[in-house]
Structure formats: C-alpha cells, structure tokens
Amino acid sequence: MADIQIAKKGEASQTFPEGITAGEAVKALCSNKERKQTLAVRVGEDLLDLSASLMADAEFELITADSSEGLDILRHSSSHIMAQAILEIFGADGIKVAIGPSTADGFYYDFDRQEPFSPEDFEAIEKKVKEIAAAALPFEREVMPRSKAIEYFTERGEVYKVELLNEIEDDTVSLYRQGDFVDLCRGPHLPHSGWVRAFKMIRLAGAYWRGDEKNPMLQRMYGTAFFDPKALKKYLHQLEEAKKRDHRKLGKELELFTINDQVGPGLILWQPKGALARKLIEDYWKEEHYRNSYELLYTPHIAKRDLWATSGHLDFYAEDMFSSMDVDDVSYQLKPMNCPFHIGIYKTKKRSYREFPIRWCELGTVYRYERTGALQGLMRVRGFTQDDAHIFCLPEQLEDEIFNIIDLNLHVLKTFGFTEYNIYLSTRPDKFVGSEENWAKATEALKRALEKKGLDYEVDPGEGVFYGPKIDIKIKDVLGRSWQCSTIQVDFNLPERFQMSYTGEDGKDHQPIMIHRALMGSLERFFGILIEHYAGAFPLWMAPVQAKILNITDAQLDYTESAFKELRQAGVRIEKDTRNEKLNYKIREAQLAKIPYMLIIGDKEVEEQTVTVRLRDGKNLPPMSVSDFAEMIHAESQGSISPQ
C-alpha cells in the first residue's frame, strides 16, 4: 500500500498509509481540543466525514460544530436519525423512504406510507430520537458498486432509492448506516448520533415525490436540530415571535384589512385603519416620485383582450390571468400588468429623443389568477396594487437611469425601516428575445450602476426574464427573514411588440429602451411585511392613529373635546375615548391597538391646560400643552420621512 502526504491546512504534512480515515489523520495532526469539535473535514471542494478514507495526498480544513457547514451536517444526520426513529416506531414494512436533506432552518424526510402520520406522533418520535442520540450510534460509511446498492434496495422494496440509484452516473455509491438504518447518501455525516443534543419535530405536510405533481404525494416530516439546546430554544422562540407578528392575526386584531368569503379569496378589503395607513404610504410614494421627476399616471383595470395578444401576455401568461369577459361582443380582460397602458400613453404622439428620459409611475391595481393553494393573507393575493413605473430612455441613458432607480429604491426602503438587503443581478436565460449584443450592453449597464452605487450583489446566471436582465432586491425584516419586493427590469420585448419609436438626433426612427420597476412590489404584500416587521406598531408617520385622548371622568369632557378638535385641526391623526370606563381600561385598549401616544386628561390637566403623554412603551412624558404636542408629532413624523 502506498504512502500519502496529509496536512492540516497551513501546517506541515505527515506521511500516512493510503486509505487512512480522515478521523485518524485528524487525530494524528490536531490537538485534542480541536479534534473534539471536529465533525468533518474539507479537502478541496469536498466535505468528507471522519470515516471517509483518504486515497491521495491531501490538505484538509476542519469542519467544526460552530460552523454553518457543521450545523448542516448535524441536520442532515438528524434527518437520518429521525427516519430511523420513525421506522423503529411504525415498522419498516409499510413505509418507503424517499429523501431527507437539510434545509435552511432544519431538515425534512419524505416517507411513502398508506396511513397518515399525525402531529400526535411527534412526541414519540422525539423520544425515540433521544434514545438513538443517547446510544451514540456511529455513522458508518460504506462504498459499494452501484449495482450492488440497487440490489440491496430492491430487496427491501425501497423503490425511491432504486429510482435515484438508476439515475446516478457514478459506478460506486456510498451508503450510511447508523444502527439498523441504512440510507443511500453522499454524506458527510456526524461521527455518531450523540451529537444530536437538541432535536425537535416541527411539522408535517404533503410533498410530491421530486416536486412533480404527477408523482405520488409523500408525507414530509419537518424537524430541526441544534448542537446547543439554547439555540433550539431561541429558534422556537423566534417561530413563536413570527406567529405573534403574523399579519393575518394582527390585521384582524388591529382592524387593518379583511378577506371575505362572499367577495372571494385573494381579494383584500381594506378597513378604515388599514386604508389610512395605505393612504399615508401612497402619499409618501407619490411625493417621493414627484420629487424625483416622475409623472403620475392612472390607467383602467380592464382592456380588450387583443391588447394582451400584442403584449405577448396571452402567449406566455394566459394561465395566470383571469378569464376574459365579453362586452358588446368584444373580449375584454382584467389587467395582469400595467405596462401596455403606459405604452398606450407613450404612443399618443410622436416622441423625440429630447423628451427622454420619460419616467412614468402608477399605483396600478392588477389581477392575476393564483391557484387556491398559493393564496396567503396579504402575501399572495389575486388583486393587488403595484407601485409600478416605466422609464423610456436612450441606450446611453440606461446606466444613469438604473443608478437613479436604485438610489430612490434604497431610500424608500430605508424610510420604511429596511436597511439590510441582498441584491441579485439576473442575466440572460436560454430562451430570450432581443439581440445578444443588447443583452450584454444592458447587463453591463446594470452592473456598472450597482458598482457605482458601491453595492454588493450576487449574479444569478440565466435567471433573467426572457425579455431582459434584471436587478432584484431582497429586504431583511426585523426577524431576519428575506422578502423580495423591489425589481428593476430592462425590457427588449414590449418596445418591439408595440413598435414603439422615437425620432433620434439623426431624424430617423429608433426603438426606446424600456425599464420596468417596482419598489414595494405589491402594496398589499408590502403592507403585510410592514405589519410583521413592526409587529403592528407602525412608526408615527404611517400610524393610522397617532394619538388617542383618554379622559379620566366625565368632568373633563369639554376640555377633551376642545383638545380633540384642536389636534384634528392641526393635522394630528387623533382619536378620543370618552366612554364611561376606567382609565386602566382605556389604556389597555389603546395599548393593544398599538397607538403611539396616549393623551391623558384629568382634572389636573384641565386646570393646567395640558395633556399628560403616555408612550407605547409605558413611559410618560412631562405634561405639555396641546399645541406643543401637535408640534412634537409633526416634527417626529417629518423626521422619519425626510425627502431624498
């Protein structure tokens, strides 16, 4: 057997016999302390577990429990352990196993079983997993010819594994065994099951085999695992926090919006409080656009179906559109997008290059058919309002326009409290319209704009829409969840389809560059995200009710009434609660309604012509006059929506 040279990265190598396991090499080359934290090693691009044999010279890095790769390995192994537990509890006879990968938050494993699992089974599964963890069963890797593995799984009736094996191109495959559970798996895995110290079943749901709805529906069991029980506790706490912030729950409690069976699923009814918040958002949006040299448009909700044939929507998106309706024997269609209307306005006259860039924006309500199963609160609806805009410009203006859009975009997001985001640049897909040259130029312009703004971004190769490259911005909310709202897309398709043109400097006709962009995406969805981001406690500038006056007894009714009128006059969004209830009761209600300020009026305040101000967090400000309060509110609201 030949000798090989192995080294810990950055350190001197030692000679070992070929076939030595990674674990033995780590033991020889690393300190005890390091070894104890090591789950696997990275050699080049590959992650190997400690039981893997090293067959050539290698330099390795340690993958320890405190790394994200380590957590991934833990969860992947936990899915195997969960599968083992489930087979032990329910018997392997009636169950076929499918796949069990790790995910961003944990892992899942898919099972094919006649009888449904139920959440009541979770406790027993968790208990069994604990037993398996306590037994510290080693994960044993076995490499065998593919044909032998096929034979092995065929014998056991594991048809899904056989299907996977038949598609693997390598001659040899690896199997992992812990206890009696054997699974086809690339690995790497934990050294032994004892590493699983914090395990929790999360939920179960149906999932098609390989995500294809023609395939059988399997039962997907979701779980999560952590090295540290405290981290699990924190994660579960976060799930609860997300539940508390659920915009559907808060939307109901705060009377922001409702969805009504009789009206139809996926259609939002904005209640007064929600409608007012929306108005504030829209007002801000419009002012910001006006300041940035956009012009506002309004367009109708329906149009002749032919328009959508010209635009290409019927070819590409017919399935996502509502069915047509006949009006005087002509077919009409609810709009799924605003762009053809804006193009209609563009075409009202002959355009000159001197007019460019043309920047048109609209809060345009569109209707898209979403499958019933996809609908969710405000996040996924059938009728929604896009904060849409279309920019028509010259090729040489593209980069500047993109730059300005990004600038405005990030400013608007910041005003709403989103300062963390990931940016993605999607490039030309396999199927595309327009010339390769134009694609390259446009993509380059997007890139340069991002770089000029000093922004980090990731390239999503081939992920562009067929009509042009795009930039997507995903914001992070206060719980660290990502939401894609903003998108900036270059379009080579519509100008062509609608034969748009302008007269250039040379007196000839040219085709304009068209940019679509949305900052919030859908107002409905964005509002849902805001509700969850702020847990319903909106910042002052967009709070539908900024303050509520609470009188202590009927004796202060007159003063309460005059303070109320004065504040309304002063433009403060004020309400009053003059019911015959105790102060405690009124405070509780205002607090639950997440109103930023409570103004308390008792005999003392009447006498001194002041109000006592209570904040949402329970603290009090010193008594102040009504006009001082109005001024304070205005100053504070203005501060948070400073213009760009």
Next chain:
RNA sequence: GCUCACGUAGCUCAGGAGGUAGAGCACUUCCUUGGUAAGGAAGAGGUCACCGGUUCAAAUCCGGUCGUGAGCUCCA
C-alpha cells in the same frame, strides 16, 4: 390544482359516542366617575360554512362544494 388538517356567536375557543348548543371578550342598557394594561349587573346575539345522503331524529355519521391553515407546485 394536489395531500393532510380545520370550519360552532363579531373575536378567541369549549362541547357534541346522533335527541335542534356554551364560555370569555366585544356589543346594548343600567349602576359606578374611577390617574397609567380588563369595576359590577342585566340583556341581546348562532338554522354549529353551504348542499345532498343515511336516520324516527344530523351541529354531531357519510359524500360533495366553498373557505382557511401547513406544505408541494407556481410566482411574468
């Protein structure tokens, strides 16, 4: 659309092994006029999502429809 679960008063939920329903909050009225998160009493409110079937009898069992949730799929 698919799988599973769920649908009882405005809201949050209990109950119901088949004999036409209950709590708390909210609402109305009365008492109480009380300084920083629920004062008291009374009253009103539901053909138990809808449609069909089984049954002497269905809110309860069965089937379908609609809606909601979790996920799959989809997301121009």
